[in-house]
Amino acid sequence: MNRREFLKKLAAAGAAGAATLLLDRGSNALWAQSPSKGGGQTAPDLVAVKGGGQASRLDRALKEYGGMGAFVRKGQTVVIKPNIGWAQEPRIAACTNPELVKRLVEQCLEAGAAKVWVFDHSCDNGPSSYRTSQIERYAKDGGAVVVPGDNSSSYREVTVAGAVVLKRMKVHELILEADVFINVPVLKDHSGAGMTSAMKNLMEIVWDRGALHSQGLDQCIADSCLFRRPTLNIVDAGKVMLSGGPRGHSGSRYDEQQMLILSTDIVAIDAVSARTLGKSPADFGYIAKGEARGLGTADLQKLDIRRLTL
Amino acid sequence: MTRRRSWGVRPARIARTAVASLVLAASAFGFLFLGEAADPVSRAVASLQLFPAAERAVGFLLGTSGALGAAGVVAASAILLLSSVFGRWYCAALCPLGGLQDLATLLGRRKRGYRRPRHLLRAVAFLGFLCLTAAGAASLAAWIEPWSLFGRFFAYDLQPVVRLAVRADLPGRSAWIIAGSGAAMAVILVLAVFSGRWFCGSLCPVGSSLGILNRFAPWRLRLDPRGCVACGRCSAVCRASCIDGRETRLDATRCVYCLACLEVCPTGALHYGRGRRAGGPSRIDAPSPGRRRFLVALGAGGAALALSALPGRALAVRSLGPLLGRAAVTPVTPPGSGSFRRFLENCTACGLCVARCPSKVLQPSLGQLGIRGFLVPRLDYDVSYCQFDCTTCLQACPSGALEKLSLERKRLTKIGDADLIRERCIVITNRTKCGACAEHCTTGAVRMEVGATGLPEPVFSRSICIGCGACHHACPVRPQRAISVAGLAVHGIADRPAPDLFSAPDRQSSPSGIEVKKEEFPF
Numbered sequence: 001m002n003r004r005e006f007l008k009k010l011a012a013a014g015a016a017g018a019a020t021l022l023l024d025r026g027s028n029a030l031w032a033q034s035p036s037k038g039g040g041q042t043a044p045d046l047v048a049v050k051g052g053g054q055a056s057r058l059d060r061a062l063k064e065y066g067g068m069g070a071f072v073r074k075g076q077t078v079v080i081k082p083n084i085g086w087a088q089e090p091r092i093a094a095c096t097n098p099e100l101v102k103r104l105v106e107q108c109l110e111a112g113a114a115k116v117w118v119f120d121h122s123c124d125n126g127p128s129s130y131r132t133s134q135i136e137r138y139a140k141d142g143g144a145v146v147v148p149g150d151n152s153s154s155y156r157e158v159t160v161a162g163a164v165v166l167k168r169m170k171v172h173e174l175i176l177e178a179d180v181f182i183n184v185p186v187l188k189d190h191s192g193a194g195m196t197s198a199m200k201n202l203m204e205i206v207w208d209r210g211a212l213h214s215q216g217l218d219q220c221i222a223d224s225c226l227f228r229r230p231t232l233n234i235v236d237a238g239k240v241m242l243s244g245g246p247r248g249h250s251g252s253r254y255d256e257q258q259m260l261i262l263s264t265d266i267v268a269i270d271a272v273s274a275r276t277l278g279k280s281p282a283d284f285g286y287i288a289k290g291e292a293r294g295l296g297t298a299d300l301q302k303l304d305i306r307r308l309t310l
Numbered sequence: 311m312t313r314r315r316s317w318g319v320r321p322a323r324i325a326r327t328a329v330a331s332l333v334l335a336a337s338a339f340g341f342l343f344l345g346e347a348a349d350p351v352s353r354a355v356a357s358l359q360l361f362p363a364a365e366r367a368v369g370f371l372l373g374t375s376g377a378l379g380a381a382g383v384v385a386a387s388a389i390l391l392l393s394s395v396f397g398r399w400y401c402a403a404l405c406p407l408g409g410l411q412d413l414a415t416l417l418g419r420r421k422r423g424y425r426r427p428r429h430l431l432r433a434v435a436f437l438g439f440l441c442l443t444a445a446g447a448a449s450l451a452a453w454i455e456p457w458s459l460f461g462r463f464f465a466y467d468l469q470p471v472v473r474l475a476v477r478a479d480l481p482g483r484s485a486w487i488i489a490g491s492g493a494a495m496a497v498i499l500v501l502a503v504f505s506g507r508w509f510c511g512s513l514c515p516v517g518s519s520l521g522i523l524n525r526f527a528p529w530r531l532r533l534d535p536r537g538c539v540a541c542g543r544c545s546a547v548c549r550a551s552c553i554d555g556r557e558t559r560l561d562a563t564r565c566v567y568c569l570a571c572l573e574v575c576p577t578g579a580l581h582y583g584r585g586r587r588a589g590g591p592s593r594i595d596a597p598s599p600g601r602r603r604f605l606v607a608l609g610a611g612g613a614a615l616a617l618s619a620l621p622g623r624a625l626a627v628r629s630l631g632p633l634l635g636r637a638a639v640t641p642v643t644p645p646g647s648g649s650f651r652r653f654l655e656n657c658t659a660c661g662l663c664v665a666r667c668p669s670k671v672l673q674p675s676l677g678q679l680g681i682r683g684f685l686v687p688r689l690d691y692d693v694s695y696c697q698f699d700c701t702t703c704l705q706a707c708p709s710g711a712l713e714k715l716s717l718e719r720k721r722l723t724k725i726g727d728a729d730l731i732r733e734r735c736i737v738i739t740n741r742t743k744c745g746a747c748a749e750h751c752t753t754g755a756v757r758m759e760v761g762a763t764g765l766p767e768p769v770f771s772r773s774i775c776i777g778c779g780a781c782h783h784a785c786p787v788r789p790q791r792a793i794s795v796a797g798l799a800v801h802g803i804a805d806r807p808a809p810d811l812f813s814a815p816d817r818q819s820s821p822s823g824i825e826v827k828k829e830e831f832p833f
Contacts, residue, residue: 048831087699123750123784125669125697127346132699153477191758191766192745210746214736214786217743244812249754251812257832275833285743300833307831 043070045303046263046272052310054238055103057260061234062107064262064306071232072180074112079178080104080144081230083185083201084120084135086247087128093239094248095129096186098138100236100260104184105142117174119147121204126150147174155207158227162293165215166223170207175228183230183266187237187273189245189252193217194284196246197273198233198266199225199295218285225266225295233269235261237276267296268303275300319572322582326402326569334409341464341665342472346702356662356708357381358404359457360389360516365448365656366710374652375710382710390523397531397582398524401510401517402567407456407498408510412568414502415549424545424554425505427561428512439515446651447682448709449659453494454513457708458660462491462685465661466674481693484676487685491661506549511564521563528584531567533560537579544571544580553580641678642689642777642797645696645723646704646712649800650679656711659685663703663712669694671779672703689725691779691795696725698752698778724802726777726795728756730770734792737767747781747793754807756781756793768793773805 047064049057062068072078082096090098101118108116118139122129126148130136136146148154155170175181185201192213193200202224203212212220237259244252257276263269267290271281281287281298291298333355340352357363366382369375375382393400401408435454442451452458466488470480501508510517524530533544535558542555548571552564560580571580640650644663647653664672664687671694674685687703689696701720704712715723730747737744747768748758755775758766770793777795785791 048833050831087697125694125700128668128697128700131346150479151477152479190745191748192743194743194766210784210786212786213744213746213784214788216740217745244754246749247752249807249812251754251807251809253813259831272833278832305833 042304044306045265045297046261046268047306047308048259048261048272049308049310050257050259052258054097054100054236054260056310057238057258058100058103058107058234058262060308060310061260061262064308068107068111071182072108072111072113075114076112076179077115077117077177078108078113078180078182079117079119079174080108080139080182080184081175081201081205082118082120082135083196083204084129084133084149085123085204087122087124087132088248089132090134092248092252093186093188093241093254094246095133095135096184097236097238098134100234100238101135101144101184102138102142104182104234105139105144108180108182109143113180116142116144117147117178118144119149119172119174121149121172121207121209123209149204152207160223160227162226163223164289164293165219166206166212169224169227171205171227172207175205180231181228182232182234184234184236187235187261187276188241188248189243189277191245193221193286195270195274195277195279197235198230198269199286199290202230202266219289221286222289222293222295225290226293229295230266231264233263233266235269235273237261237273240276242277265296265303267291267298268300269296271298271300272305319569323569323573326399326567329403330409330412333404334406334413337406337460338464338468340662340706341461342469344469344472344476344478346668353705355404355406356457356706358385358389359708360386360400360520361452361455362457362658362660362708362710363389365443365658366708369656369710374648374656375713378710378714390519393520394523394527396529397527397567398517398520398565399567400520401507402569405456405516407460408507408566410460411498411502411507411509412549414499415506418503418506421546422506422548422551424548424557424559425508425551427552427564431512432518435513436515436518445682446655448655449657449684449686450682451515452658452660454515455658456510456514456516458658459494459498461660461662461665463495465665466491467495469665481670481673483673486676487674490685506551507564507566507568508551510566511550511552511561517566518563521565524565525562529582530562531560531565531569531572531580531582532562532585533558534579534581537577539577539579541576543574543576547571547574640726640797640799641675642691642726642779642795643801644672644687644689644703644712645720645725645801646707646715647725647801648713650797651799653711654679654683654686656709657686658709658711659687660708661685661687662706662708663687666702666706668700668702669697671696688797689779691782693783695750695779695783722776722804722806724776724798724804726775726779726797727772728770728775728777728781728793728795730756730768730793732767732792734787734790735768736787736792737763737765741765744786746784746786750780750784752776752778752780753804754811757811774807776804 043065047061049060082101084095086094088094105116139146154173156173157170159168183198183201185198187197190196199221206224237257240255240257241248242253242255261269261272270287274281287298336352336355363382363385366379367386370379370383439451473480498509538558540556544553545555549568550564550566552561643650643653671689672687673690675683675688679686701717704714732738736742741763743765745758745766747756753774755771756768759769761767779795781793782795785793
């Protein structure tokens with residue numbers, strides 16, 4: 001080996017190491033903690049935007065972080081996990097608003113994402129839920145690749161470090177593959193868990209939901225959030241279903257909040273969601289359990305919350 | 311006397327190959343396609359199949375099938391009428407199993423020969439088929455019926471291969487179902503390789519019916535003995551083995567109109583058209599004793615069918631039903647089937663609804679519906695549940711076993727009843743939150759209300775339950791579920807949920823009692 005070869009190899013190894021550090025999945029959580037600042041000020045812990053439309057609320061919220069570039073770097077792959085649980089139309093607000101999903105996909109691509117995937121493990125039949133919720137169409141319009149979540153062969157067995165009950169589970173391969181993981185649930189009433197927002201939405205990256213119910217729902221919701229912390233959580237609180245959730249029924253009551261909540265802290269965003277639903281974070285066991293596992297802070301007094309109106 | 315070849319043989323052969331290929335492709339597509347969109351061509355092909363159409367027609371005559379049955383009367387009579395005037399073209403063009411056998415013959419010997427007809431076998435097969443159908447066991451009868459045989463093989467043997475290829479999940483099915491459907495098709499295709507369309511001329515009840523009509527059709531494929539030079543070329547190409555070229559004989563009951571003989575006949579003695587009045591009768595017109603027996607048997611069978619189609623059928627079902635088996639727990643049959651009994655009488659178990667069902671809740675039965683229900687679909691809530699806004703199976707069914715209910719009506723059709731056993735529910739036994747049943751319930755029949763445990767506990771309203779099985783499927787309790795759904799022997803109509811079922815304010819008020827003003831941030 002001559003000197004030139006040695007230097008070449010050294011450079012290559014260095015680049016590979018740097019790339020590994022950059023692409024390491026664990027590092028997403030680090031970025032999430034310290035995103036680049038927008039407008040010279042520190043990044044907030046949580047942003048809530050009221051008024052306007054789905055797309056303009058998202059744009060405004062991201063501006064507080066200096067844009068989507070704070071979360072998505074050029075050439076990275078992104079997986080977006082909306083709530084597409086039910087074959088229900090957007091007016092029922094049982095699934096994440098399709099316009100919000102579309103704008104989110106566009107934001108990721110504008111930030112230079114190499115690929116944006118969208119999937120959910122629907123409760124109702126997968127293709128009908130994708131179609132009826134209109135998320136499939138809107139996400140594709142935005143430039144995303146919509147991936148089925150109803151094949152067991154797409155799920156990989158993993159161990160969950162720090163889990164209390166759900167130590168092993170099967171998660172969707174995209175959660176393992178993507179560089180950036182964005183959780184974009186809809187906030188609504190839930191007959192079993194009381195409320196479904198950011199934490200509950202991560203149950204659907206897991207294959208065997210039945211096991212989650214039988215082993216204690218609150219702990220399992222907290223545990224399913226431990227495997228991979230989302231880079232970003234965005235809660236659609238535009239039309240909030242107050243009763244008859246999660247599926248939504250003809251008699252369901254709604255609250256037109258016209259709000260979007262955005263945070264890197266999944267516990268904080270659920271605490272705020274609880275307040276939005278007219279309840280207290282203490283009403284939901286999984287919020288406390290998530291906080292206990294170090295997933296975030298439920299004490300809103302300790303957080304830098306930006307409340308913006310359009 | 312020598313004649314030149316008939317006009318238009320080549321175009322006719324091309325046309326028949328084209329139609330047969332289209333029918334084969336469309337039928338295969340209907341059974342193999344995994345997407346949701348139902349395509350009109352495969353649906354049209356399915357609706358033109360003679361036995362399913364006849365089943366719909368019988369349903370209409372019995373008064374158990376409405377508009378769909380009337381369409382069946384039209385389709386079945388059109389096929390029978392056209393065949394009795396113009397011959398047995400159906401088997402050449404519209405039968406997908408015929409097309410599949412034609413493909414298999416390509417693998418076999420090129421040189422064929424005449425075979426004597428199997429009159430006894432044909433008569434026994436046809437009568438057995440009629441008796442089973444009349445006894446309300448259409449799915450058992452359909453073990454020799456071409457559309458259902460084709461469907462079972464494609465739905466239960468080939469669709470899983472497609473699913474594997476695209477990494478879609480395989481529904482767990484008994485090996486008996488896969489093997490039974492596959493073995494029947496294997497026998498037919500092996501026979502096709504070695505003996506051409508033997509099945510069509512010896513076992514197929516559709517072939518037997520149309521063969522007899524062809525025998526007396528004014529326009530049909532004929533062999534004129536005066537022009538025949540007994541060269542035997544026709545026998546060598548006949549896949550139905552029905553022409554004896556040396557003896558100048560054509561068995562019109564077995565001819566499947568492939569037209570291969572017309573193309574090779576050097577003299578034009580084989581031709582399609584009306585018989586020529588001049589000259590003596592062709593050999594075909596002299597019935598043999600065997601053929602006479604067959605005709606008598608067919609006549610008797612036809613009379614039996616006509617009789618059984620009316621009250622006799624119900625009587626036969628009632629007397630034979632218990633012998634043919636009955637399940638312990640009433641299984642759930644699809645919406646549109648009306649009742650357990652009506653479904654078993656009409657379903658030919660072709661598997662098209664199973665193949666099309668998007669949620670895979672429809673599964674072929676092994677013994678759950680009794681012996682006569684082998685392969686008849688039922689809703690298996692261990693696999694999935696019936697989707698609220700879906701009518702795919704109703705649109706697909708070609709036999710009229712499933713009535714085409716409107717979506718509005720299907721949503722209210724009560725096919726079963728849930729049974730909630732609180733002592734098994736984990737909210738009660740483990741003091742843990744769950745609510746998977748209520749979460750999935752489409753009508754609000756299962757809801758969560760805070761009970762003695764201080765947790766939301768399931769409550770059940772029978773009157774608005776439609777039996778879709780969503781709660782059953784979602785319930786995590788094993789081995790026996792806390793909520794399970796049993797079928798209704800006779801389907802009903804569920805009540806509409808009360809408009810304020812989910813809007814009663816007291817039940818939904820916040821435990822912490824926090825009031826939110828609209829314009830403010832709630833935190």
